[in-house]
Amino acid sequence: xxxxxxxxxxxxxxxxxxxxxxxxxxxxxxxxxxxxxxxxxxxxxxxxxxxxxxxxxxxxxxxxxxxxxxxxxxxxxxxxxxxxxxxxxxxxxxxxxxxxxxxxxxxxxxxxxxxxxxxxxxxxxxxxxxxxxxxxxxxxxxxxxxxxxxxxxxxxxxxxxxxxxxxxxxxx
Numbered sequence: 109x110x111x112x113x114x115x116x117x118x119x120x121x122x123x124x125x126x127x128x129x130x131x132x133x134x135x136x137x138x139x140x141x142x143x144x145x146x147x148x149x150x151x152x153x154x155x156x157x158x159x160x161x162x163x164x165x166x167x168x169x170x171x172x173x174x175x176x177x178x179x180x181x182x183x184x185x186x187x188x189x190x191x192x193x194x195x196x197x198x199x200x201x202x203x204x205x206x207x208x209x210x211x212x213x214x215x216x217x218x219x220x221x222x223x224x225x226x227x228x229x230x231x232x233x234x235x236x237x238x239x240x241x242x243x244x245x246x247x248x249x250x251x252x253x254x255x256x257x258x259x260x261x262x263x264x265x266x267x268x269x270x271x272x273x274x275x276x277x278x279x280x
Contacts, residue, residue, distance in 0.1 A: 213238060214249030218266045218273050221251050230277055232258050 215221040228235040233256045234243045242248070244255050250268040262275045 213240060215251040216249055217268060218251070218264075221248075221264065222273075222275065225275055230256070230258070235262075 215224070224237070228237050234241050235256070236242075242253060244253055246253050247267075250266060252265040252267060254263040254265050254272065256262050259277060261277055263272055264275065265272050
């Protein structure tokens, strides 16, 4: 070891001894340990307070979410983005009450509709058959056109049988 290294080590050693001995106003290492102990107590008490605040906030938020959910349920409110959807049983009721557009064009069952399907000319959400234009919701005898997805398929309801059918639109 060089003399410079020995000098640095001896200075550190002297500082350590002074710290251990302390001075008349402070008790050296014991004073430092007491400061560390106080800091740890303050940290732990703050941590406990913070955990308590987090617990209270999460409880309040959960309470309000539950309150809002129950209020919506009991008052029958629905958010504005939810649209009412119809089930098959709900769509069956208006089908039976609907009037036919033209008595000359009637389909008694699904098989008859399917056999004439190639004669339909589809234009957007309508189709032309024997010079007449039909759209979604029209009733042709025992068949109701529920909806048309252009260039994809047509969903129809067989009133007599009481169930839906989907016919694929083929590109001609």
